[in-house]
Amino acid sequence: MDSTAHGGTTHTELDAWVREVAALTRPDRVVWVTGSDEESGQINETLVASGTFTRLDDATKPNSFHAASDPEDVARVEDRTYICSVREEDAGHTNNWMAPEEMKATLTPLFDGAMAGRTMYVIPFVMGHLDAEQPMFGIEITDSAYVVASMRIMARIGDPVLARMEELQADYVKGLHSVGAPLAEGAQDVAWPCNTTKYIVHFPEERAIWSYGSGYGGNALLGKKCYALRIASAIARDEGWMAEHMLILKLTSPQGEVHYVAAAFPSACGKTNLAMLQTTLEGWTAETVGDDIAWMRFGEDGRLYAVNPEFGLFGVAPGTGWGTNPTAMHTVEQGNSIFTNVARTPDGDVWWEGMTDEAPAQLTDWLGNDWTPDSGRPAAHPNSRFCTPIEQVPTLAPEYADPRGVPISAILFGGRRKTTVPLVTQARDWQQGTFLGATLSSETTAAATGAVGVVRRDPMAMLPFIGYNAGDYLGHWLTLGKQHDESKMPQIFLVNWFRRDADGGFLWPGFGENTRVLKWVIDRIEGRVSATETPIGFQPDPADIDTTGLDMDEEQVAAALAFDAEEWRAEVPMIQEWFAKFGDSLPAQLSDELDTLSQRLDA
Numbered sequence: 125m126d127s128t129a130h131g132g133t134t135h136t137e138l139d140a141w142v143r144e145v146a147a148l149t150r151p152d153r154v155v156w157v158t159g160s161d162e163e164s165g166q167i168n169e170t171l172v173a174s175g176t177f178t179r180l181d182d183a184t185k186p187n188s189f190h191a192a193s194d195p196e197d198v199a200r201v202e203d204r205t206y207i208c209s210v211r212e213e214d215a216g217h218t219n220n221w222m223a224p225e226e227m228k229a230t231l232t233p234l235f236d237g238a239m240a241g242r243t244m245y246v247i248p249f250v251m252g253h254l255d256a257e258q259p260m261f262g263i264e265i266t267d268s269a270y271v272v273a274s275m276r277i278m279a280r281i282g283d284p285v286l287a288r289m290e291e292l293q294a295d296y297v298k299g300l301h302s303v304g305a306p307l308a309e310g311a312q313d314v315a316w317p318c319n320t321t322k323y324i325v326h327f328p329e330e331r332a333i334w335s336y337g338s339g340y341g342g343n344a345l346l347g348k349k350c351y352a353l354r355i356a357s358a359i360a361r362d363e364g365w366m367a368e369h370m371l372i373l374k375l376t377s378p379q380g381e382v383h384y385v386a387a388a389f390p391s392a393c394g395k396t397n398l399a400m401l402q403t404t405l406e407g408w409t410a411e412t413v414g415d416d417i418a419w420m421r422f423g424e425d426g427r428l429y430a431v432n433p434e435f436g437l438f439g440v441a442p443g444t445g446w447g448t449n450p451t452a453m454h455t456v457e458q459g460n461s462i463f464t465n466v467a468r469t470p471d472g473d474v475w476w477e478g479m480t481d482e483a484p485a486q487l488t489d490w491l492g493n494d495w496t497p498d499s500g501r502p503a504a505h506p507n508s509r510f511c512t513p514i515e516q517v518p519t520l521a522p523e524y525a526d527p528r529g530v531p532i533s534a535i536l537f538g539g540r541r542k543t544t545v546p547l548v549t550q551a552r553d554w555q556q557g558t559f560l561g562a563t564l565s566s567e568t569t570a571a572a573t574g575a576v577g578v579v580r581r582d583p584m585a586m587l588p589f590i591g592y593n594a595g596d597y598l599g600h601w602l603t604l605g606k607q608h609d610e611s612k613m614p615q616i617f618l619v620n621w622f623r624r625d626a627d628g629g630f631l632w633p634g635f636g637e638n639t640r641v642l643k644w645v646i647d648r649i650e651g652r653v654s655a656t657e658t659p660i661g662f663q664p665d666p667a668d669i670d671t672t673g674l675d676m677d678e679e680q681v682a683a684a685l686a687f688d689a690e691e692w693r694a695e696v697p698m699i700q701e702w703f704a705k706f707g708d709s710l711p712a713q714l715s716d717e718l719d720t721l722s723q724r725l726d727a
């Protein structure tokens with residue numbers, strides 16, 4: 125085998141690592157991914173030939189493909205995800221941990237010969253901008269052509285990145301990925317190779333990722349959760365910045381004021397939707413900067429600037445439709461997209477629940493079976509996803525292209541809670557806002573394997589993504605607040621689009637109507653509107669939520685906004701239980717905040 129058969133590199137350390145991995149995994153050939161259109165066409169053809177991809181009708185979705193995964197490989201596997209820091213206490217109670225040497229001893233035999241019969245692709249990529257002050261390089265080595273096709277959409281990859289890495293002989297994050305399905309000579313491949321044994325492993329000190337056994341997005345596209353959140357959060361702790369699970373939205377008021385808002389909601393809780401908001405109030409415009417990840421650094425002016433390190437969207441398909449998120453529909457209509465685990469129509473298009481009001485009469489479901497509206501089961505998997513270039517988003521803000529990022533005025537924390545959490549609350553200050561983030565709770569979704577609909581604490585929507593000790597992570601938030609001029613820090617808000625009434629209906633219409641909540645947020649920042657103080661923070665008077673053109677009376681708005689002291693008293697022991705898990709690593713300011721909350725509730 126010739127490791128430089130297609131390319132190679134003058135980056136000597138990288139060259140050595142690629143040879144070392146090839147010697148261990150023993151692929152049939154090594155391909156250096158260039159990122160060219162021609163190469164992309166060949167990869168897509170390879171995937172069609174292997175049955176992984178089905179080409180969609182060119183007239184409706186040009187250069188787009190359907191993929192069906194193995195039915196057991198449909199989501200992130202949190203119980204198989206590890207932070208292998210040198211010291212166990214640096215992984216903390218929220219992460220699985222194993223000593224790095226022990227984990228390597230476990231994984232090395234799995235990777236030994238794992239790529240037999242396959243092509244090993246070397247993907248140079250950069251998270252964020254190639255011309256950033258400190259470009260954040262990575263290399264993903266993978267034996268999955270599906271990963272290559274997806275990484276090309278989700279990150280800036282290929283020759284220009286490699287050239288810059290060579291010029292700088294740059295440091296980079298090492299991402300090693302195998303689906304864990306070596307092919308014996310002459311054996312027939314399957315459409316979605318994977319392994320029942322899965323490991324998603326991070327070595328934060330070494331800045332390395334080893335991912336084995338899964339081809340699914342969050343487990344296999346290593347630039348995204350593994351690098352841009354888990355490894356980057358550990359780098360950010362060391363360097364004084366933040367890597368967060370947040371969308372970035374640009375809002376312009378009728379007065380022409382521009383504000384950038386970041387929002388952390390857990391997986392499948394509305395980031396992509398809010399990032400693509402269609403405003404419902406006259407004079408307000410919303411533009412997209414990012415939909416999943418924000419890297420935030422302090423500027424010389426003391427403000428917090430956010431960059432979206434990604435190049436594409438990997439969005440939840442079900443619930444995305446012409447009624448709820450037309451911006452996303454217009455984005456995928458332009459093609460160049462991959463649709464995984466959605467249903468197919470007889471005329472070569474895709475469909476999922478919520479795309480249209482009425483389901484088509486006849487479909488092929490995500491498992492490949494015939495489906496009709498009477499089938500009594502979903503046609504698309506609840507965590508089916510579209511993967512599409514961000515530059516196709518019609519509402520993309522020009523600032524997306526600015527490596528300096530955008531100054532953040534407000535941070536929203538939100539989750540899915542049927543009860544307790546009001547539509548919107550403003551924190552009193554950074555410390556109390558950090559408390560609201562630290563105690564954020566949400567019902568689990570199909571984005572990760574396991575039970576759906578169970579309330580769990582998900583600090584800053586980062587529970588599965590904090591690459592170090594969660595107590596230290598909360599301490600980092602507090603430290604940044606103390607180190608910087610609080611008057612320039614973003615204001616923090618807690619929101620909940622998912623509160624229900626006694627009959628189970630949503631108390632708030634959500635989606636585009638969330639404009640009305642954002643208007644109140646901006647009015648607060650601009651000092652234009654008063655608020656009522658409750659034990660959890662400042663809340664709007666129902667009359668201050670603009671309902672122009674909305675079919676809701678003041679009583680209904682009040683129900684969505686209501687603060688219920690009884691419900692919050694019931695929340696306190698749950699927060700105590702959550703904080704107890706941190707042991708000594710819990711910052712004292714947060715237990716102080718909890719004491720203050722209970723005292724205010726009892727007053």
Ligand SMILES: Nc1nc2c(ncn2[C@@H]2O[C@H](COP(=O)(O)OP(=O)(O)OP(=O)(O)O)[C@@H](O)[C@H]2O)c(=O)[nH]1
Pocket residue numbers: 389390391392393394395396397398415416438439440442443444448571621622630633634635638
């Ligand atoms: N009721 C209601 N549902 C919403 C709202 N916004 C989003 N959703 C639903 O929430 C689901 C997931 O939303 P996304 O925006 O894709 O979630 P995300 O936070 O980007 O998720 P990840 O990509 O997993 O990190 C979809 O089914 C949406 O229809 C809202 O304002 N109200």
Ligand SMILES: O=C([O-])CC(=O)C(=O)O
Pocket residue numbers: 199200340341342343348349390391392416438571572
């Ligand atoms: O990682 C993924 O597969 C998709 C995602 O954004 C999440 O789960 O938060």
Ligand SMILES: [Mn+2]
Pocket residue numbers: 369391392416
């Ligand atoms: Mn996400």
